[in-house]
Amino acid sequence: MKKLIALDHSQLVAAFRDKGVLHIKEGNGKVLTLLKPDLWKPEMGHDWIFLLFDLFQIRSICEPFSEVSLDIIEYANKPTVYHSPANRIVKDGPMIDGVLKFSLIMEPIWNKLLFQISQPVLVKIDSKESNAYQTPLLFPLLSPSTKEMFLGPDGDVKIIKG
Structure with missing residues (x-):
C-alpha cells in the first residue's frame, strides 16, 4: 500500500495510463477501482x-x-449518480437494459485527477483490492447525502434515491 498525503496526480495518472486500472483506498477506508472503459468485461459485473x-x-x-437535464447536472449541489440511456456508440x-450510470465529480481534487x-x-x-494507493481524502460519492436520479434525453427526471 502506497500512502499519499494528498492525491499525487502525476504518480496516479502515470500508473493509470500504464496499466489502465488504479486502486485507491480513500479516507472512508473504501477501495475505489478506476478502470479504462475499454478494459471492462461483463464478468466484472455491472456495478460500475x-x-x-x-x-x-x-x-x-x-x-x-x-437543456433541463443538463441544468440539473450542472447545478446539483450534492454528489449525484445519474442513470441515463447509453449513447449508441457505447x-x-x-x-x-441500455442504461448506464455516471457522475460528474465536482470536488476539486478528485476533479483534477x-x-x-x-x-x-x-x-x-x-x-476490496489490497494493492492500493491510500489517501485521507474522502471520495464524494461515498457521502451519505449522495443522490441517484434517472435522467432521460427528453427531460424526464425520476428520483431514485433522494
Whole structure:
C-alpha cells in the first residue's frame, strides 16, 4: 500500500495510463477501482459508474440531453449518480437494459485527477483490492447525502434515491 498525503496526480495518472486500472483506498477506508472503459468485461459485473470531470463528456457516453437535464447536472449541489440511456456508440459496458450510470465529480481534487486522466473513467466502489494507493481524502460519492436520479434525453427526471 502506497500512502499519499494528498492525491499525487502525476504518480496516479502515470500508473493509470500504464496499466489502465488504479486502486485507491480513500479516507472512508473504501477501495475505489478506476478502470479504462475499454478494459471492462461483463464478468466484472455491472456495478460500475462512469466518472466525468466536465459536462461535455456526457455526450461521449449518453444520448443527447435536453437543456433541463443538463441544468440539473450542472447545478446539483450534492454528489449525484445519474442513470441515463447509453449513447449508441457505447457498444459494451456496464449497463443494464441500455442504461448506464455516471457522475460528474465536482470536488476539486478528485476533479483534477479525472481531468489529468482526460477521458471518462469507470469506478467500482469498495472493490476490496489490497494493492492500493491510500489517501485521507474522502471520495464524494461515498457521502451519505449522495443522490441517484434517472435522467432521460427528453427531460424526464425520476428520483431514485433522494
